[in-house]
Amino acid sequence: MNFMLIAVLVLGAIGLIAALVLYVCSKKFAVYEDPRIAQVTEQLPGANCGGCGFAGCGGLADALVKGADAGSLDGLMCPVGGQEVMGKVADLLGMAVANGEPMVAVVRCNGTCEHRPKIAEYSGLRTCAAMNACGAGETACGFGCLGCGDCAAACQFDAIHINPETGLPEVDDEKCVACGACVKACPRNIIELRKKGPKGRRVFVSCVNKDKGPVAMKACKAACIGCGKCVKECKFDAITVEGNVSYIDFNKCRLCKKCVAVCPTNAIHAVNFPAPKPKPEAAAAPVPDSSAVGEKVEPTKEKEEQV
């Protein structure tokens, strides 16, 4: 009985002393943290994806509070939460937030197995980074998708997958939060963050091959050959050709789709546009199969994931 009492007293005394020490320390060495940081962190999605450019949501919250103190939230954006979350954060901090448009990852390669024949077999480590270091890869195109799925492995939101039929990655518009992880993972800089566009409608050049026209064509039937027809067609000055490859500036593009029709290799894709009004004969024609995307016929709804 005595032993028990001593034990209880000793432990109790130790506990009391420790509590006192801890209390004193917590008061004396307390680090002041702006309570707003915690509040902002609470508003953020908490995925810690790094899409904002900071190590995690806490980092962005810290930067947002500092930004608010400095008077501007410019350049700070949570791509996952998007406008909605940023609006809430801005309210919390008493700031106005600039209207950032929603973005989406776009794969700019149309080198499907059909368009771009294999000329060699690669039996090394199956990552794009390793294959890229070894040479042009299994096809003759030294710029196109290698198809090992480094982008899919980098995606934390299950939004990008390799389609085994085409060998190309496909982005799920609904799931993509434009964090840019796939953009960084791609050793060939094929993936780009582009404006999502109204109702997801967007027009882009689905090729990054900088080889001269004949060379590019030999490697891939759907390559951009830098002919410049789209540049002439564009009334809004949105298209430029640099290094034998055409590029559409998504800030200038008005989605008129005129360039899509003139492209001789069907390298320009327009996605999520409504199907053309059914003409009598067109309605009867079968829908082109999914491996031949982005042709003169706009892709129908079920094919939008192709791109």
Add this chain to the structure above:
Amino acid sequence: MNIRTFRIGGIHPEENKLSNDAVTQVAALPKQAIFPLSQHIGAPAKPVVAKGDKVKVGTLIAEAGGFVSAPIFSSVSGTVFKIDTAIDATGYRKPVIIINVEGDEWEESIDRSDKLETVKAHPELTPEEIVNRIKAAGVVGMGGACFPTFIKLCPPPTAKAECVIINAVECEPYITADFRLMMEHADEILVGLELLMKGAKVTKGYIGIETNKMPAIELLTRKCAEAFSASEYSVEVVPLKQRYPQGGEKQLVDAVIRRQVPAPPAIPVNVGAIVQNVGTAYAVYEAVMKNKPLFERYTTVTGKRLQKPSNFLVRMGTPMKDLIDACGGMPEGDNKLLAGGPMMGKALTSVEVPICKGTNSVTIISGEEAVRKEPNPCIRCAKCVSACPMGLEPYLLAKLAAVKNWERAEQEDVVSCIECGSCQFTCPAHRPLLDNIRQAKTTVMGIIRARAAAAQKK
């Protein structure tokens, strides 16, 4: 005979020196020669010719594009067809100069006689003059790495050269070009070595040769005794035990003079050694004594299924296809085409790739041998650790690369990796160790460079 080798790791792959006895043939001139502008480590060369220009054999067609760079000379006479892009040994399309071959007219300044010139007969050759001539002739390391030779002869002020080591190891399986070169041009190689020693202002030279090349060891030992008996230079032929990767600079320095080169950025000259390939010594002889720039080289074309594995004296810019055809053509079925040997060679997807300054062989691995086996899980047997000649832990580095832990990979000295492939060769589970490690090495080197650049800005 005292037979040495390096102290850490190493493997002994099947030698397969199929073309050992094939006397070097002079390869036929190509119809069109392709000259990549990046045939060396460093900045690409800048073209100095334009479409339609007439060139002769030995005409300068591209000048050095920076300090670490080398000029490129035409190996054929004819007309510049165009400056375009073509697939080179990296597997990518790179800028090239393409020349249509017409006849075989040489620049008059080149001495085409067979007469052996000696260093003694040319007192006008000061060390500076030798280095300048090597630089002007575009000589680079002929073993495959293609580092400009003149830079090696001018070590940084913090290091002092004590000896020149000639790398005649040829430890890579299949390749026999260096062996044939030694058998056919021993005298010229020794003069080249003397020039290198004079250029580097040292008097001690070594020639490291593996014991599977006994005729070369005997021949060079005899010739050395004749050539250097009454001179201020002393040269020793060092027989080495067959062990891969003995031809790696650091391994060779360890084997020959028993000194270990510290981790990068240290280079062999930090321990007093300048290592030059035997092919480079020959190129130096021709450049300095015959005024002949670097435009042809010894190359082995080999493979088990190839009809006639051969050694060629080939003009650079010749497509590999021409040489393969001269050996009986590409074997039927699936083949793996390598620029270099089976251990360190680079797989190519086109036979139109031209022979460059660093192409010491074209190896064709056929059929099933070319396909890698399915990898199994690592059981931590540490065979790779025993095999690594740099004392690294390949299984760990590969794992760190796979999980992208670059900081830890840097701590584990991934940049010391010489990419010899001993780990992958020895792995009983056929794991793609080197593929992973190479990723980590490239990334970590990028990080280190970025850090240095940021520090410089401050």
